[in-house]
Structure formats: C-alpha cells, structure tokens
Amino acid sequence: MSSRTPHAEVVGAGIGGLTAAAALARRGWSVTVHEREDTVRAFGSGIYLWSNGLGVLGDLGVRERTVEGAHHGPSIQTRDRRNRTLARLPTNGPGQVQVLTVLRERLISALVAAATDAGAEIVTGSAAHAVDPRGAIVLDGGERRAADLVVVADGVGSRLRDGLGLLGRRRRLGQRCARVLIPRDTDLLPAADADHYIEWMSGRRFLLYTPSSVTDAYIALVCPAGDREAMGAEIPRPVWERAFPHAASIVSRIGPVARWDEFEWVELRSWSTGRVAVLGDAAHAQPPYLGQGGGCAMMAAHGLAHAMSCGAGTPAERLARWERTERPLIRHTQRFSYGIGRLNDVPELPRRLLLSTLGRSRSFGRSRLRAAQAVPTGLPRASGR
Template identity: 55%
Template sequence: MSSATRHAQVIGAGLGGLTAAAALAQRGWTVRLHERDPEIRAIGAGIYLWGNGLSVLRALGVFDEAVEGAHLGPVAESRDRHGHVVESIPINGEHGPELYTILRRRLIDALAGAAARAGVEIVTGSTAVAATPDGEVKFADGTRRRSDLVVAADGVNSRLRDSLGLLRRRVRMPQGAARMLIPRRPGFVAPADEAKYIEYFSGSRRILYTPSSADRLYVALVCSTGDEHARRVPLDKDAWLRSFPLLEELIGCLDAESRWDRFEFLELRRWSAGVVSVLGDAAHAQPPYLGQGGGCAMMNALGLAEAVTFGEGDLETRLRRWEAAERPVIQHTQRFSYRLGHLNPLPDRPRAALLAVMNRSRSLARMRMRAATTIPTGMNRFPA
C-alpha cells in the first residue's frame, strides 16, 4: 500500500498532534484530526521555542507566520532574590543557540493553518477513549473508526495510551506553576534587562520573566506543592512580594485569577503498540525547566511522519525504528529537566553555587542544549 492511499487518525490538537497531522498530510497521507474541545485552543500563555522546534516550523513551511511578532532575547539569566546574576546563557548570537519566545495562540494557529492547507480533516468535539493495536479508535459517542495509523497526542492523561497499557512510570512533581500573559510595559525590570529572559530564585520559589512579543509578557510563578500561600488561587501577591521585593511593580500587575498546575514527568515502556503511536505529553511529559516540552513534541511528530512514510518494512517495524531514532534525545532532555527540578528546594547559596558551576561547564552546557541543537529528522524534505 502506498503512502498516498494510507489514512491516519490523529487524536489531540496540541502542538504534537497538529505537527503530526500537517507533516503526514504533506507527505501524502489522508488525515483526520480529532479534538475533544469545541474548537482548537491554546492552553497556556507564551512558549519557548528553541532551534529544534523552529526547524520543524521551517520544515512545515510556517516559520514566518509562526514567529511574526515573536521576541528574540540576547541572553537567558538566572538570578537570586537580590537580583545578582548567577547564571548567564548567551542566545541568538554567533555562539549561542537559537531561541524565540512566541505567543502560544499564534503558534497553534500557524500549525492548524498548515494542517488545513495540507488537507487535514479537523473534527472538533470528538473525544477518543480507547484504541486497539490494529488501528481501531473508540469514541465517547460509541462510534469506532479504523485507520492504517493512529497518533495518540492526547496529553498527559492520555486515555489511548492507558488503554494500551504503555505507561511505565508517571511522577507528579513536587512543584508546579501559575502562568499568565500580561501587557508588557517599562518598569517591571531595569531598562537594561527588559529584553532578557530572566528566572529569579528565592527559597523554593521562582519567577520567570519572559517577553513574548512587543506588547505581551509571559510570567510563570513556580513553587512547591506544599507552599500553600504561593500556590494560592486567587494569587496571594503579598506572599510573592515577601520573596521578591525587587519585583514589586511586576507582581502588582499579575492576574489574581491565574490557574496553578502541577508539573509531571512520565515514561512509556514503548512509544507504540501495533499501529498506534504515542507522542507529546502523552509519551514524554517533562517539567518545563528546559523549555522543551513543545519543541520535543514537534520534533518527534516530524520524525514520526518521516519514518512511517519513507521507512522500510511494515508499519509496526517503521514505528519501532522511529522510536529507536528519536527516543534517546528526548529521553535525555526529559531526565535533565527532571534533575533541574531538584534545585528548587535547595537553600539559596548552594543553589547559586551549583548554577555557577553549570554556567562554567562546557560539557553540562552541551547536555543541557542537546535537544535545542538537534536537527530534526525530515528537515531535508520541505512541503510542496
């Protein structure tokens, strides 16, 4: 059977699902994309997209559309509660990795547009509840649909993954964050710092300052699950001001009605069962300390489309080879990010010392940026 006659069902219209749907359709597959919500929507505020994710946008032909109005900062810094720099990573320069910060809504719209232009049939209000290894998907309304390939990109609580018994380990991290997007204006930080990406530490709390466009600022407030005042919703601004008095003006402008979400980490026994593949948070969720959740999902989705279209052997063999090719980088990134979470509960001085060591170590820098500097599979095959 040629790829032009093959049909795929993609479950979930997040970054991984949209990328997979668009890439498969561009390679000759007929694709039906199922999204359980009434419309495709962006969950979150801003997003860090490193070189690997940006390369996927170029491969899909939507780079210019997706990054229009995005922010390119000169450096990513970690600072203590007094504002002292303890780690500095040059970016977007001759010797630094490529990084754009993008409004998540713009990125989702660009990927959805690529999928639609490639001929993907997008079905909203369609909830998949289970799958079988032979490619049959069962939906909440009782209907069943069979296809040559199923892509389960239905999030960390994936019902398709669990119906196939693929989960090896799931860890609910002892940290989480409130994320919000607010109008960007002078005065939140010093004028010389306004274009930078800055993560502030104080005790077990973090504030992430991320310009995401000329007029929007993405802010994340990270704390431990046991920090009742810091994770309170509506937001307890006084609690955060006590930890970060230098950021008084910024904290005063934060949305008191923000939502707090716990970080998760999970690994699967395998990324596929029969002709059903799993990717994105459903397969390799990770805490956000490397900013690679979205980039890894997109990179893996492009690699999947390449493997099932141009690989050798039957589809199950191609899926096994896809996992063998893509999993090492993504698993390394997951685990590195997981370990960075261990910095949160450390006292300020030991943590600052460890960050300074990381800042000086070339080998740790390479390990940290392994995914960001990876060239995704399929970059040599651009859409027609």
Template identity: 50%
Template sequence: MAPNKTADVIGAGLAGLTAATALAQRGWSVRLHERESEIRAIGAGIYVWGNGLATLEALGLYDQAAVGAHVGQVLESRDHRDRVVEEIPINGPGQARVLTIMRDRLIDTLIGGAKEAGVEIRTGSEVVEAAPDGSLVLRSGETSRADAVLAADGVNSRIRRQYDVVAHRASMKQGATRLTVPRSADFVPAEDQGKYIEYFSGRRRVLYTPSSETSLYVALVADEDDRPASRIPVDTASWIRSFPHLEKLLSACAGVPGRWDTFQFHTLTRWSMGRLAFLGDSAHPQPPYLGQGGGCAMMSALGLADALSGSDAPVDQRLRDWEYAERPTVEHTQRWSYRLGQLNYVPDAARTPLLKGSGLLPALGASRMRAARTIPTGAGRFAGSAPAGS
C-alpha cells in the first residue's frame, strides 16, 4: 500500500478507468480527468478475453461486468462461399476464455468500481499539458503535481504528441463500421446463432458477435477507400452484394446509428519518462483482428498499478520495470493483429487454404492467443469468479 502517493490519470477509457481503480484499491489518492462532460462508451460490443477477465476479477468487478454477457463456444472464419475454414473452440477446459459484453456495461462497471475505490472523477476536465516531473496543466489554467501521471487519452493522445516518442507507425488502410442491432433468429441458421463468426468476401469482412441475449454486435470491415463500404448510414445493398447469404442480417443494419473508424497501429520508443507514462491506445493501439485492444489496455493498466505499488524504488524506475514486464506480450499481440489484417489483401481462392492450414498448426494458434491466455501482473489480488463454461 502507498497511502501518501498521488496519481493523475488522463482519460476515462478502459485503460484509464482500470489504472485509476487499481491504484485507488492499493491506497493511492487518484484524480481521473475526462475532458467530456460525461463518460461515454465509444463503440458497440467488445470481446473480453482471459487477460481482461482476469483483470476484472482482480478488481472485484467480474460478476457485475458479466451480467447478461454472451459466452460463445467457438470462433469461426468463413470464406466467400460461407464455408467454415477455421474453427477455434473456446471457453471449455484448457481453452481460451472469452466473453462478449456490451461496451457501455463494461464502462459503467468500471466507473462504479472507480467510485467505490475512492477515485475522484472529474468530467469536463481537459488536460492540455503533462510533464515528466508529474505536473500537469488543465484547459482552465489549473495546475497540479502528482507522484505519477498516466496519459490514457487515446490513440490521438494530446499528451503523447508533446514528445517525440513514436518509433513506428504503420499505414493502416482498413477500418470498420461498428453497430448494435437486436438479435434475431432469422440472421443465421439456428446452429450458428451462439457462435462468433467472421465472414470473408474479397477485401471485406463481416463480424457476427452476440453480446447479450438481445443484442448483436456487427462490425463491417473494409478498406477505407472503399467508399460504399465506409458510408454512414450503412449502404446495405452494397454489403449484401458481397455477402448475399447474410441479407437478413445486413438489411437489419439499415439506418442503425454507427461510426466508421480507420484502424491505427504504432509503437513507442518508450512507454514512460520520469513520472509520466503512456497507457492503452496512447501507447499501443492495434487493429481489432484479435479483439485484444481492450484486453491489453486493461492488463497493462493493472500491471502498472501493481508495479507502482509493489516496491520502494523511485517512480521512474517502477515505470521502467512495468514496461519491461508488459511490453513483450503487448507488442507481440500488436504484430499479430497487424498480420491478420493483411488477410484482407489475399484473394479469396488463396485465403481459404491459408486459413485452413493455419488452424492445423497448434504452435501458430498458441502464439496468436498469447495475450488472451496471459494472467496479468497483480491479478492474484482481489480475485473474483470465473466465467460460466470456462
């Protein structure tokens, strides 16, 4: 415990809320700054793999987050002819764990946990500068200083842009429209309704994800210069031409509110300097092909809280130790996510045997699932319960 330590956390997304809650549970005095007037969930459903579930357990928030979540038994990839070309069993003995949860439920759960832990949440509080000495400046002109400042202000982080720390930025020309639609038995055959399914056709993908008993998360993935594919509201006729077997599902997307986001990927020369650290998408954004953006953010945030609270070393040394421990798994996952995105550019006829072949290589599958099976540092504390069927 560190009862006299203070932290300023910038950004109330998954990384910021997790770090703030974990630090407060360890005795820190934490201020969480969110520039918007209210904390809002951006997106639709979200995959929470084993590393994210273990983080929720460690925070004592698993039971609340998992209410109404969907527990699938298999992940499938299907080709342009709707043939299964890859199948990954999940949530069984010895298998990877994953739940799909509505994003607003996950965010609301983390907000509740932060408040219960004593985090001071400041909405409408925009941080415009933060420095390695632990100081920060708000848009209002207010200044403060803390023992640690955590910049979890997203992929376009204002704080990160103040420093020359981006080592590599990949040109991502893909993106997705994410939507939530009411579940219907008409969308897919009865035997498929509880599955997680990714459909390929040309350079487009459709992700079918049950997220509760009543809600379905749909992601429509394409090149950003595919104008009909990235159009909002969704050009359902264009998508049906690519996926005629999903006509009922895609027709249900007509007029549904959604947003197009282009994927991003970058790595940093370092995740911290002095008492300032970059966290979540500010440090390690990745395309969503492994569903690990949120899991890696939560996992590394919990690890950061544990590193900051687990020794008497100076804060800058603890942050370096945190990066040394977390970075290999996170960047391994980033690279895998990027590589899986390249499947969009493989012709249908070649992609089918490629996916079939990859499913027969256990070592390849284990490498791809490395983060999903990782137990986060500090996850042994405040443990909750395990998901049904895992």
C-alpha cells in the first residue's frame, strides 16, 4: 500500500460486510458500505455467537454492547420426538465452550456502531450492479466508484459474485426453514428445560428452541423443501404439534411466518480476483446446524482486514494469503454442518444410535467445535475466548 489512506468499497451491510467495514476502518482505511435496502436490517430473529465471533466483536470494541442482555444457555440438547435426549453439549461452564444467543438486531446494530464509530460511511438505498476486478464498483444509477479494495458481501444470491465468474458450486440443500420470535412465557417449557438450547428431531422435521433475551425465544422450524403439509404463511399448527408433542406450547405461540428460506451451499473457485474479495454467504454459505455462518463471515471479514493491513505484499498476494489462511477452517465448518444436516434424513432408530455414538466421540466433539473455538486471525489467544 502507498502512504495515502487506502479506500475500500463494501457491498452489503449484513454481518460480513459490516464486520469488514469496521475492521478495515479501525486499521486506517477509508470505507464506504453500500446497502441496497432503505435501512440496515436484520432478518432471522436470534443468533448463536460462539468464541470466534465474540473474539471479532471484542476486537471491534462492541462485544459488551452486543452481549448485554444475551442468553447464556447451560447446554445444547438434541432430543427425539419422545423427548429423549440423544446428545448433550454442556456450554458456558468452566472449561466448556462459550456460546450465547442474542437478537439479530442487537448484533447488527452493534456492527453498525463499530463501523461508523471507526469512520466508515454506510449508504442505504444504494445497490451495486457490477464490479471491476481492477478496483471499482458500479452502482445501479451508473456511478462508478474506484477503490483499492472491493468487498463483495451481498449474501447467498450474490449477483456480483456471479458476474465475476467466481462461483464454483451453489446447491440448494432441500430443507426449508422458518424463523420467528415468541415471548418466553413461563409455561413454555418445564422450568428445568427453559434455559437450555433444545433441538427436537421428528422424522425429517426439526424444531429449535433458543432463548435469546430475557423476554424472547427464537424458534426455527425446518422441514424438507417438498413437505408442503408443514409450510405456509400461517404454520399448520396441528402438523407441528403432532410432530413435536413436547413442544406443543411453543408451536401454539407461533404467529405468521415471513418466509421459508431454503438452506444453501456456496463454494467459490477463488475468494478473490484482482482487487475484489468475496466473503460471507456470497462465498461460503452453509446450512445452519453449527450456528456458524455468521461466525465464519466475521472471521473471514476480520481476517481480510488483517491481511490487507499487516505484513508485506501486493494486493493480489495479500488476498491470496487471506484465502489460504481463512478458507480451510471455513471449508471444514461448511462440510461438518452439511453432514449434521443430513441426519434429518436418517430414520429415527439408526439416528438415535448414531447420535449417541457420536456424542461420546471426543474427535467428533473437537471437529464440531473447531470454528466455534478458533481464535480469529491476528488476535492474541486469550481474547478469542
């Protein structure tokens, strides 16, 4: 880099784009973020934040404001239709993995604060329609904006990524999901269960209960993409109550659902070309069974800022180093999460046996938590926890 202030144009104000903006701005870059929507919004109710994401938030100076009011569950439990526990991961105790849950709005507003406090500009209602690997974006109105670095973080359906010819593989995974918030009423679950994170599996359907604040629980319903009987803007409650009798009080509180998203997998030929880097769901979308899509977006974005600001090299060399550093762990996480998702298709009895065997395997446990417990690039080991 020359001695003048380097400039980055970032496309997309989701978890990936905002993290990149904040991390670059904190390292002395001038940054403009373009968000096509009129406001910077969070979709998807609640979110799990593990040590890796918390490490990034700490480095951006917004960990405390993100976790204020967060829920720290004592375990993550997988149960079957009859409410028998198939697997249990103790969390948040001494020596155990750290994970907490917050409302997505809280995370997004903390990242907005991190970016703007560090001097980044966020322009809403501003959509990019093309990107030039020599270092520029073109906005929908035709304006061309040059940059030392372009960050493409426009989500799983990224038009810009496709325009660059970087896409290796994009697969729909045949499972759809609706996410809602419901009040954490005292009669939602027995008191002994209420603070835990619980996922129930019933046939090929799946229900996740996530307390996400003192007053809110985030619920995710998952079913095969062809399971028409289970989907709708108003969920067919009898269908879900029959599948999950022990979560009937949760199901009875679910109101209209905004959308049924299909899980996807994205893999790129390369994460960069010229002066353009692609990250987040645009580069490495994964099914959400490890709660790590956002964590991986934050690690990739933070690692990018580190690679572009520390050490020597041309932009192309720095981007290649960034990909070599970040991609293997993210690829592992994508694959692991995909494998867990396939358990939904396994019949109940073998699934029960499989889960209890895997639950006892230490190497499975380590593999599952590799990204969650990773220390983001450039951070001292202690601050990643």
